[in-house]
Amino acid sequence: DHYIVCGYGRIGKHICNLIARELPFVVIENDPAVIEEIEAEGFLFIEGDATNEEVLIKAGIERARGLVTVLRSDADNVYITLTARSLNPRIFIMARADDEKVVKRLRQAGANKVFSPYLIGARRMALALLRPAVTDFLELTTPEINLELQLEEVRLCPKSSLVGKDLISSRIREISGAIILAVKKLSGDMVFNPPPQYVLESGDVLIALGERKGLARLEELASGKK
Amino acid sequence: DHYIVCGYGRIGKHICNLIARELPFVVIENDPAVIEEIEAEGFLFIEGDATNEEVLIKAGIERARGLVTVLRSDADNVYITLTARSLNPRIFIMARADDEKVVKRLRQAGANKVFSPYLIGARRMALALLRPAVTDFLELTTPEINLELQLEEVRLCPKSSLVGKDLISSRIREISGAIILAVKKLSGDMVFNPPPQYVLESGDVLIALGERKGLARLEELASGKK
Ligand SMILES: [Ca+2]
Ligand SMILES: [Ca+2]
Numbered sequence: 001d002h003y004i005v006c007g008y009g010r011i012g013k014h015i016c017n018l019i020a021r022e023l024p025f026v027v028i029e030n031d032p033a034v035i036e037e038i039e040a041e042g043f044l045f046i047e048g049d050a051t052n053e054e055v056l057i058k059a060g061i062e063r064a065r066g067l068v069t070v071l072r073s074d075a076d077n078v079y080i081t082l083t084a085r086s087l088n089p090r091i092f093i094m095a096r097a098d099d100e101k102v103v104k105r106l107r108q109a110g111a112n113k114v115f116s117p118y119l120i121g122a123r124r125m126a127l128a129l130l131r132p133a134v135t136d137f138l139e140l141t142t143p144e145i146n147l148e149l150q151l152e153e154v155r156l157c158p159k160s161s162l163v164g165k166d167l168i169s170s171r172i173r174e175i176s177g178a179i180i181l182a183v184k185k186l187s188g189d190m191v192f193n194p195p196p197q198y199v200l201e202s203g204d205v206l207i208a209l210g211e212r213k214g215l216a217r218l219e220e221l222a223s224g225k226k
Numbered sequence: 227d228h229y230i231v232c233g234y235g236r237i238g239k240h241i242c243n244l245i246a247r248e249l250p251f252v253v254i255e256n257d258p259a260v261i262e263e264i265e266a267e268g269f270l271f272i273e274g275d276a277t278n279e280e281v282l283i284k285a286g287i288e289r290a291r292g293l294v295t296v297l298r299s300d301a302d303n304v305y306i307t308l309t310a311r312s313l314n315p316r317i318f319i320m321a322r323a324d325d326e327k328v329v330k331r332l333r334q335a336g337a338n339k340v341f342s343p344y345l346i347g348a349r350r351m352a353l354a355l356l357r358p359a360v361t362d363f364l365e366l367t368t369p370e371i372n373l374e375l376q377l378e379e380v381r382l383c384p385k386s387s388l389v390g391k392d393l394i395s396s397r398i399r400e401i402s403g404a405i406i407l408a409v410k411k412l413s414g415d416m417v418f419n420p421p422p423q424y425v426l427e428s429g430d431v432l433i434a435l436g437e438r439k440g441l442a443r444l445e446e447l448a449s450g451k452k
Contacts, residue, residue: 003355010324014348019355066355094351098236113354120350121343122240125320128339129229129245129292133379133410133431138364153359179419181407181435184359193405193435205359209407209419 004059006050007071008034051079066092074102085110152215158202159224168196176218178210230285232276233297234260277305292318300328311336378441384428385450394422402444404436
């Protein structure tokens with residue numbers, strides 16, 4: 001149930017630091033100088049080439065929950081995606097694509113999610129020119145930046161007392177102080193700005209904006225443990 | 227009142243395409259092969275080296291509203307920032323930093339906003355592992371991706387009929403269908419999840435989530451033109 005991160009370059013390093021508190025992972029890296037950095041951080045690692053099938057097997061690809069491939073070479077990321085997909089049909093694969101034309105290739109190879117850091121960076125910079133206040137808002141609400149106010153997701157368990165209630169009678173806002181911006185249904189559909197009459201269903205994922213404490217209360221309610 | 231974009235590389239190209247409909251700009255680029263690409267897109271450009279003071283002056287730095295420096299070399303971006311700031315004390319300067327240590331240097335040199343594409347990309351990828359539904363939500367609401375549902379910012383003009391009303395009596399939700407996630411005050415403070423009793427002030431920037439048409443109505447109301 002762990003994650004495998006292929007490549008501890010600029011991107012890989014940041015990802016490892018951001019997920020370290022919440023997810024178990026092992027890094028695959030073949031540069032000895034970089035291995036020293038990983039050791040210094042205390043992260044689990046395997047020294048080797050991630051394009052090598054045996055190295056992926058050693059990293060536990062067959063029982064892993066996810067694989068993140070963020071090498072500098074698009075070709076390597078495609079190759080690793082293909083290999084990982086053939087070794088584990090159910091694994092979640094996230095890949096980096098520097099060239100936009102590679103996005104399609106990565107999807108074909110079996111990647112579930114593809115990100116282009118240059119494009120994401122450029123979008124954020126364009127947004128700062130076009131919508132400066134929205135940019136400030138996003139910077140203040142992204143989980144890894146602000147610990148007090150967060151955009152959080154909360155899944156409703158079948159046992160939760162919220163299931164079957166509409167938003168008004170759920171009293172979510174009164175209890176948690178959070179606002180529900182959207183609900184992601186089990187079907188994958190997203191209901192934006194759900195009306196007060198919206199009836200909460202088991203499996204709904206609530207996209208909530210609120211303060212840490214309030215969101216923790218909402219998590220409790222949604223888990224059905226309390 | 228135009229913008230100057232220094233460097234038409236991976237990042238610069240995306241930025242130009244994203245802002246082209248809304249903002250006037252001129253690109254500075256010195257690679258003849260790249261110049262051809264810019265010409266093909268029909269963007270204004272100046273052939274030359276943006277670290278050269280004369281080239282910045284030719285691009286109208288003294289009367290420009292903003293400068294975006296996104297060259298591959300951090301040192302060049304710092305140098306351009308310093309030069310631009312000395313030529314125009316009021317200009318808004320946005321700069322790219324690949325190395326995190328350069329962020330401080332760019333601020334010292336006079337940059338108003340600094341972005342690290344690698345860090346932004348890594349954050350988005352980590353978020354996709356830690357909060358997949360929040361990631362979907364952000365992808366669906368970022369202005370340049372989805373045209374129907376948007377996160378928008380709307381500034382209240384002094385003449386607007388909304389000024390002086392509280393959120394309930396403003397009837398913003400009924401009229402526009404949008405929800406107000408936050409209000410950025412003239413002071414720069416951000417009020418998250420403003421309560422129904424919140425009194426709207428002239429100069430407030432409303433961070434609103436809604437559909438295109440509804441947001442256009444809200445813009446009208448906020449402008450005081452109707
Ligand atoms: Ca974290
Ligand atoms: Ca656009």
